[in-house]
Amino acid sequence: MTDDWSPPPGSWASSAARRRNMQAIRSRDTKPEQLVRRLVHAQGLRYRVSAKPVPELRRTADMVFRPAKVAVFIDGCYWHGCPEHYVPPKTNHGYWSQKVVGNVNRDRDTDQKLRSAGWTVLRFWEHEPPEECALRIAATVRRLRPPSQQVP
Numbered sequence: 001m002t003d004d005w006s007p008p009p010g011s012w013a014s015s016a017a018r019r020r021n022m023q024a025i026r027s028r029d030t031k032p033e034q035l036v037r038r039l040v041h042a043q044g045l046r047y048r049v050s051a052k053p054v055p056e057l058r059r060t061a062d063m064v065f066r067p068a069k070v071a072v073f074i075d076g077c078y079w080h081g082c083p084e085h086y087v088p089p090k091t092n093h094g095y096w097s098q099k100v101v102g103n104v105n106r107d108r109d110t111d112q113k114l115r116s117a118g119w120t121v122l123r124f125w126e127h128e129p130p131e132e133c134a135l136r137i138a139a140t141v142r143r144l145r146p147p148s149q150q151v152p
Helices: 016-023 031-042 093-116 130-144
Strands: 048-051 061-065 070-075 120-125
Touching: 031 061, 031 070, 031 130, 070 093, 070 130, 093 120, 120 130
Parallel strands: 070 120
Antiparallel strands: 048 061, 061 070
């Protein structure tokens, strides 16, 4: 990369370093997601990863249990405005704060739309113990599975 880099017109990236940093942020397969998925899988449950619970809704859940109609989201503390851990940004405050507020609003809208379509929505923060999340997910999925999917 050359030193004369400049952001493309209309880009929010203020430097090459910031741009690289932002591009490295994962939207799926984060460590908290992987830990929870591994624990749920170990309990014998199978699921879809980063899937649309409702095909016509342009939103993906981190884990989708179709027969039980359970959608699971593992939300990052910064990007989803965790009441315990969210720290407002020091630079470009207006842009990032507005982005987080938009994410929170979209999360609430997603929850409402999925519930209206008959889905159970489970949301966890990335800082919650993965074991507790996995136990809650497994209990919910087992309770909501159709009778034909029940394991004796």
